[in-house]
Amino acid sequence: MLAYRWASPHEKSFEPGRGALAYADAMNYAIFGDKGSGAFCVEAALAEAGASYEFHSISLAKNEQRKPHFLALNPSGKVPALRLPEGEVVCESAAILLTIADRVPDAPLLPRSGTARAQAYRWLAFMASEIYPMVEVSDYPARFVPQGAEAEALRGRAKDRIRERLLIVERSVALPWFLASGFSILDIYAAMFTRWRGSIGAEWLAEGHIPRLDAISDALRKRPAIAPVWARHFGDRG
Numbered sequence: 001m002l003a004y005r006w007a008s009p010h011e012k013s014f015e016p017g018r019g020a021l022a023y024a025d026a027m028n029y030a031i032f033g034d035k036g037s038g039a040f041c042v043e044a045a046l047a048e049a050g051a052s053y054e055f056h057s058i059s060l061a062k063n064e065q066r067k068p069h070f071l072a073l074n075p076s077g078k079v080p081a082l083r084l085p086e087g088e089v090v091c092e093s094a095a096i097l098l099t100i101a102d103r104v105p106d107a108p109l110l111p112r113s114g115t116a117r118a119q120a121y122r123w124l125a126f127m128a129s130e131i132y133p134m135v136e137v138s139d140y141p142a143r144f145v146p147q148g149a150e151a152e153a154l155r156g157r158a159k160d161r162i163r164e165r166l167l168i169v170e171r172s173v174a175l176p177w178f179l180a181s182g183f184s185i186l187d188i189y190a191a192m193f194t195r196w197r198g199s200i201g202a203e204w205l206a207e208g209h210i211p212r213l214d215a216i217s218d219a220l221r222k223r224p225a226i227a228p229v230w231a232r233h234f235g236d237r238g
């Protein structure tokens with residue numbers, strides 16, 4: 001039975017000076033992240049699995065991912081992070097999704113075996129290693145080159161690379177879901193990237209280059225367990 005505690009007054013901001021375990025609810029998973037961020041895929045997977053969780057807000061706008069209390073959870077200063085009910089913290093979106101799929105094997109999160117499972121690993125790894133790192137370059141180019149014209153040029157190249165790679169994903173999608181075997185975490189993960197208009201370019205996304213991925217997003221936003229999660233994260237982004 002899904003039991004999330006998310007929106008005000010239950011949504012907890014992750015206050016400095018209080019360790020993650022201070023919030024521990026032995027029965028619950030705890031997601032640390034921001035609305036519209038990579039925390040979406042974690043929340044969607046837990047919702048689909050029917051797991052209980054809490055969502056602890058880490059504001060990217062306020063740079064809270066770089067604050068000591070969050071760095072204690074993930075020294076790489078990136079959301080999402082997931083605290084397991086046992087207290088262990090798992091970071092890295094692909095690892096988190098695989099962990100949830102492993103822990104709730106009856107949920108339709110991964111093909112059970114065979115080549116479909118191998119393909120799931122392949123495309124999860126592709127998106128995590130070829131697309132997601134480019135998002136940092138697009139969002140924060142001045143971390144890599146001097147601020148100004150150089151940074152803007154780098155941002156443009158990063159957007160191009162994300163688009164090229166999304167087109168590779170697009171060509172691999174079997175409808176109605178990413179994998180021919182049916183719904184999986186691949187749908188959640190791929191749809192998430194298509195929402196990141198600032199990182200990819202709103203105009204390009206509106207031009208219809210990725211109709212299969214768009215169809216998956218449409219199906220996902222209507223999926224009963226995921227619809228409320230989608231609305232909280234992307235309600236303003238279609």
Ligand SMILES: N[C@@H](CCC(=O)N[C@@H](CS)C(=O)NCC(=O)O)C(=O)O
Pocket residue numbers: 037038039060065077078079080091092093094128132135136140
């Ligand atoms: N490799 C990480 C990447 C996570 C990531 O880049 N998260 C973004 C938000 S979607 C973030 O925290 N950005 C803030 C920053 O880089 O300072 C993962 O897969 O979880």
